[in-house]
Amino acid sequence: MGIISKISKISNIVVSSTKEKVKCKYLERNIKSLNNRIKDTDDKKAAHLIIEKENMQKKIEEEKINESERRKKITVELKKQVEVSNRERKEEVKHLNTVQKVKKEFEELPIATAVDDLVSGISDIEKAQELVKKSPENIYVWLNLAETIKFHKKAFLIINGIKAPWDMIGSTIDLTMEFVGGAIEDNVDKNKWTYERAINQAIKLGATRKQIREFAENYKKNIVISGVKGTSHMILKQGKKLTKTSERIIDFAADKFILKNNKK
Incomplete structure (x- = not known):
């Protein structure tokens, strides 16, 4: 069960990182598209596009914070499990001589x-x-x-x-x-x-x-x-x-x- 749990946690960290990158890249492309539209439109329409752009930027920051916190939490749990395993292995050989x-x-x-x-x-x-x-x-x-x-x-x-x-x-x-x-x-x-x-x-x-x-x-x-x-x-x-x-x-x-x- 320990090994499955550790593999699962490592996978979740990788998935979280990938999810963050994909979502942020998608939003960044949309922001880039909005910037081009803002340049080519009048001030009244541009104001609406700017608000939309700011909302997307907020989403990017939220995504980064949420996924970063999620990874930190999983990493702490993973680190504890690895420390327990290492400690148990040391205990097993504590009283043994070199041979x-x-x-x-x-x-x-x-x-x-x-x-x-x-x-x-x-x-x-x-x-x-x-x-x-x-x-x-x-x-x-x-x-x-x-x-x-x-x-x-x-x-x-x-x-x-x-x-x-x-x-x-x-x-x-x-x-x-x-x-x-x-x-x-x-x-x-x-x-x-x-x-x-x-x-x-x-x-x-x-x-x-x-x-x-x-x-x-x-x-x-x-x-x-x-x-x-x-x-x-x-x-x-x-x-x-x-x-x-x-x-x-x-x-x-x-x-x-x-x-x-x-x-x-």
């Missing part, structure tokens, strides 16, 4: 993160993480998270392997971000759960090596169902990212637009 900020910026890019969104949906990793948050003392939710992470990595490599012949550059970027970026993040973000950390947490809660092995052997994924879920997840995530990225572009454009109009 986490860069990671968040990348994760919010549409298209570039399509494969990761697809893999996340296929592996159900977000669901596994939510289960851990809800039941942190349950051994099996940690074992489930560990196997989900392992499946996530495997699916990521397979999908990049499939698309590599057609998208070598994209696959190289994805794999570099996964391994190089992931290694850096693991060292900086000690709260990020890896396969090893999830297993160690399960062991701390009392899981035996036998339980871990049996859970891994019984962990199965229906590839067809997972593929459908992954695709739906990717479409939903990419749609949100496109909207968010579009709003950031609109906010940037709105800032420049407001600045340009204030200089006039």
Whole structure:
């Protein structure tokens, strides 16, 4: 709704400016025509034409004032909306370190993160993480998270392997971000759960090596169902990212637009 409202306001400002120019130009042409008629007529008729000309000049001034005030009001509302959006974006990253900020910026890019969104949906990793948050003392939710992470990595490599012949550059970027970026993040973000950390947490809660092995052997994924879920997840995530990225572009454009109009 925010992005639609901002686009609407920018459109209204442009329409107002265009309307003012068109109407004023029309009246100015009529005034020019009246000036020619005034020169070619007697004083009695000219007096009537002069009054008509003065009324047109007043209309021009009124049009300029009314549309200018209308644009100022819309601009103030637009500026407030952009400030709120910018403030909310700053709040989102306020407590993040540099690596986490860069990671968040990348994760919010549409298209570039399509494969990761697809893999996340296929592996159900977000669901596994939510289960851990809800039941942190349950051994099996940690074992489930560990196997989900392992499946996530495997699916990521397979999908990049499939698309590599057609998208070598994209696959190289994805794999570099996964391994190089992931290694850096693991060292900086000690709260990020890896396969090893999830297993160690399960062991701390009392899981035996036998339980871990049996859970891994019984962990199965229906590839067809997972593929459908992954695709739906990717479409939903990419749609949100496109909207968010579009709003950031609109906010940037709105800032420049407001600045340009204030200089006039």
